[in-house]
Amino acid sequence: MRTITLIVVHCSAVRPDQQSSAAQIDTWHRQRGFKLGIGYHYVVRRDGQVEPGRPEFLVGAHCLNHNAHSIGICYEGGLDIRGQPADTRTEAQKQAMRQLLEELHRRYPRALIVGHHDLNPGKDCPCFDVAHEYANLQPH
Numbered sequence: 001m002r003t004i005t006l007i008v009v010h011c012s013a014v015r016p017d018q019q020s021s022a023a024q025i026d027t028w029h030r031q032r033g034f035k036l037g038i039g040y041h042y043v044v045r046r047d048g049q050v051e052p053g054r055p056e057f058l059v060g061a062h063c064l065n066h067n068a069h070s071i072g073i074c075y076e077g078g079l080d081i082r083g084q085p086a087d088t089r090t091e092a093q094k095q096a097m098r099q100l101l102e103e104l105h106r107r108y109p110r111a112l113i114v115g116h117h118d119l120n121p122g123k124d125c126p127c128f129d130v131a132h133e134y135a136n137l138q139p140h
Helices: 022-031 091-107
Strands: 006-011 042-044 050-052 070-075 112-115
Touching: 006 091, 042 091, 070 091
Parallel strands: 006 070, 006 112, 042 070
Antiparallel strands: 042 050
């Protein structure tokens, strides 16, 4: 069993007129050479649907040097209509992501919840302050 110390939130870096389901991300990741396909454990769609990605018992492929001890969550979006980084989460996504993070926090109470950019400052992903937004779900 893996020891989970991080829950890392990502965006799929698509514009509002583009989609990124777990199946689509799986295809993109396989095209990039990910042998096990989708690197995220969960994908939160714009309508609030949470799609399973890579099973939690498998190491993800979403955050260099942190995959072995983390769970990866990706929300559909992250770019505005011009292709610029932006917090594009819908209300349905915000609610679904909070519910998912609450569940993961119950199962992994010692795991820090962070954004991809917190571990890789060269990234804009996920385009919002994850640690601040989910401060009440951080380990005590």
